Amino acid sequence: ELKVEQNPLFLSMQEGKNYTIYCNYSTTSDRLYWYRQDPGKSLESLFVLLSNGAVKQEGRLMASLDTKARLSTLHITAAVHDLSATYFCAVVLYNNNDMRFGAGTRLTVKP
Amino acid sequence: EAQVTQNPRYLITVTGKKLTVTCSQNMNHEYMSWYRQDPGLGLRQIYYSMNVEVTDKGDVPEGYKVSRKEKRNFPLILESPSPNQTSLYFCASSLTGVREKLFFGSGTQLSVL
Numbered sequence: 001e002l003k004v005e006q007n008p009l010f011l012s013m014q015e016g017k018n019y020t021i022y023c024n025y026s027t028t029s030d031r032l033y034w035y036r037q038d039p040g041k042s043l044e045s046l047f048v049l050l051s052n053g054a055v056k057q058e059g060r061l062m063a064s065l066d067t068k069a070r071l072s073t074l075h076i077t078a079a080v081h082d083l084s085a086t087y088f089c090a091v092v093l094y095n096n097n098d099m100r101f102g103a104g105t106r107l108t109v110k111p
Numbered sequence: 112e113a114q115v116t117q118n119p120r121y122l123i124t125v126t127g128k129k130l131t132v133t134c135s136q137n138m139n140h141e142y143m144s145w146y147r148q149d150p151g152l153g154l155r156q157i158y159y160s161m162n163v164e165v166t167d168k169g170d171v172p173e174g175y176k177v178s179r180k181e182k183r184n185f186p187l188i189l190e191s192p193s194p195n196q197t198s199l200y201f202c203a204s205s206l207t208g209v210r211e212k213l214f215f216g217s218g219t220q221l222s223v224l
Contacts, residue, residue: 009151031210042201042215043154088153092209097161099209101146101153 002027004091006102013079013109021074021105023089031092032072034063036085037104043088079109113138117202117216124192125224132187132219134202142208143185144169145177147198148218154201160185161208192223 003026013019023032031050035043047056049065049072056063060083062075072089089102115136124130136143144159146169156169160179174196176188185204189196200219205211 004153006153033213042217043213044215045212048212090154090209097208097210099156101155103151103153 002029002091002093002098002100004089004100004102006089006105008105009103011105011107013076013107015080015109015111016078018078019076021076021087021107023072023074023091023102025070025072025091025100027070028094029067029070029091030094032065033090033092033099034072034074035088035090037088038085046087076107079107081109081111083107084109113214115202115204115214115216117200117219119219120217121220123222123224126193127191130189130192130221132189132200132202132221134185134187134216135183136185136204136214137183138204138206138214139182140204140206140214141182142206142211143179143202143204144209144213145175145185145187146201146203147171147196148201149198157187157200189221192221194223197221197223 005024034046047063052067054065060077065072086104086106088104092099118133141162145157146154148154155171158177160166202216203213205213
């Protein structure tokens with residue numbers, strides 16, 4: 001069974017600092033998504049990672065995937081208040097239509 | 112505008128009173144799905160549909176029903192709601208499945224008293 005563990009679940013950081021959110025999963029996957037959810041809002045797709053070593057970047061967010069370690073990271077560079085949101089990873093089982101979400105990381109960026 | 116429309120946005124009801132949450136998409140997507148979101152648990156899939164008249168259980172289907180009579184609509188039915196179904200619900204759709212980008216509705220916050 002595919003299990004997805006995301007940590008930390010809560011993250012409070014100062015503006016300007018860097019931090020990393022981790023997403024570990026238990027079985028072989030060939031596709032991983034990162035989503036953002038603002039309070040009271042729906043989910044917005046940020047990145048899709050398709051292969052080992054894949055790296056995607058947009059603004060202050062960079063996502064990477066290591067399929068051998070079954071690990072994806074979402075790195076935040078020089079955080080700003082606008083990045084405050086909950087971030088989810090979602091892992092698709094290899095060659096399958098089954099997907100599991102992580103529990104989410106609630107990020108708060110303080111001035 | 113391409114979108115997934117859910118209604119209602121908020122719903123308060125009492126135990127045992129049947130309710131339906133509607134979901135409609137205008138992108139001609141084959142795949143539609145319902146999730147519930149609970150604190151600390153992320154999103155868990157309730158039911159999904161690969162096409163018209165094709166539906167299947169997700170991880171937490173107990174207490175829910177769905178139907179897919181038309182491609183654009185995928186209503187979620189709670190025949191006899193209970194307090195443990197109090198949750199935030201999301202409908203999502205994609206072209207063919209989770210291997211394509213999912214588009215999410217705005218969510219329905221349900222409270223069952």
